[in-house]
Amino acid sequence: MTTSSKLATSKSSLSKSSLSKSTRSKSMARRTLALDILNHAALGLVALLFLFPFFWMVSNAVRSNAEVLAIPVRILPSVFEWDNFAKAWTQLPFGRFFLNSMIVSVSVTAITVVVSCLSGYAFARLKFPGRDALLMGYIATLMVPAIMLIIPLFLIVNSLGMVNTFQGVILPVAFGTFGAFLMRQFFLSIPMELEEAARIDGASRLRILVSIIVPLSMPAIGLLSLFTFIGQWNNFLWPLIVMTGSDNATLPVGLTLFQTQQGTAWNYIMAGATLSMLPGIILAIILQKLIYNSIALNAGMGGR
């Protein structure tokens, strides 16, 4: 922008009319620049206000409980009690809940990825009777709201004797049909020639899947893992129902356990809430490009 206006000024010395023109365009450019800065600043302010609950959570996590609902309201604690995080981690015990959440989320993600790769490959590359009908059935199940299945799923888990166990929380949510569909779509985009050579050499389908297809499918596997992990990490109703013992509670469930107690330890709860939000926030920032691209894919598919 500056070079073009400089160019314009050097040219403008040739005639009077172009001189006045260039000063006008210069002031206009200056005005658009000012408007641009104002525009950025205004949205920046909105973004800051939007981030306030995060700030409020951390600010309340590191103060004494007496200062949490003190009047007048304190924006910042008088003393920063950073060891509240350590206390919440060991005493409440958010460390245990964190571990439980990790076990559940990682297990569900691992099972989902393996099962989805296998079934997605069958849908994409293998011929068998009723394939298209079965795929349609899989897609149709995506419309069923999760909350509808809560009651029968609990009854099944109960009859299998898996209430208050990790397998009881993990297994019923690890076989979603979305992964099979996602992996199928991705596998279809891999050229057939890449596996034909291996087939002529006599490699089994499983071997082809593991050593040729899966390494090429890391973007899709990464996406499936990310959204499965976050979905499980944030899941509440299902672990609430299955994990009846407080030792086995996941983080979201654990957060609600202390809510009703007398003299709620708000500062520790806020510390626990901060801990529960950390993985998602870190992943959202590090993987912003992957997330944006996957959502952009949805935006593009919406047009079809």
Added chain:
Amino acid sequence: MTIAQESATTPSRSAARRRNRLDIKEGRTAFFFLLPSLIGVILFLVVPILASLVLSFTNWKLLGKPEFVGFANYVRLFSTDPQFWAVLRNTLFFTAEYLVLNIIISLGLAVWISSLKVGQRWFRVIFFLPTFTPGIAVAIVWMLIFAPGGFFDFLMSAISVQVPSVLTDQTLAMQAVVVVSLWAGVGYNTVLFNAALDMVPANYLEAARIDGASAWDRFWKIRLPLISPTLFFGTVMTAITSLQVFDQIYVMTRGGPGSATATLGYAIYQKGFQNFQMGYASSIAWVMFALIMALTALQFWLQRKWVHYDN
């Protein structure tokens, strides 16, 4: 097909048989590849769907034997249950208000972000952050903000507005739930719509600008029609999730005060896992499913009027 081939020419017979054998082998491989998924889907998806439907026609209370009661649960829901109409009204009220505000705010933010020259991706991340955090944690933080003597009270008294305790007020409690849900949920659609706006070809807008179309006209006549399929997709998905709202309500109000914020999702939990009326709760679940289907069908019908498909 193979029979016709076989009778026509003898030499191709062995080839056909070999192909047949290969097909059978491939079918067997497919079966083993699908088996883990199929077992899971049947056990944890197909059986539960059917079981839920069957349960909704029984009076099972977890202990004791289920008894077939026909449509009694559904009749009770719509005629004698004193709470159900309120639950239905709350759910529809929440969905309508949340859906409209979510789409307007996220579209506004998406357009605003797309007008920026630098830092678009950072603004996208900021508004997206709550989407990736546990809804329960979000609700607990907001509960502290809305608690008596909390930050919201402080703000209101600073501008000397008298407000009753938000979470225990008949009308304000639902508004608090809407605010929290918006904060938590507006980011996904913002990124979705922003991505769609990014895909609008720049030369369309440039051509319109040269023809003298104002920014206002360019938005309503070019960008909005071009992203309308994505807008439709976002609206349908948001409607489906908002009909199932549960987490925020469990934490912030437990359906109260009275039943002012009790929604279908909360009623299913309450009837099923507090009163252990598994049959009755299942019938509520099916009402919810029917509602989701009806709303989705309605939106697909309405889309002919406003969604512009570019073929």
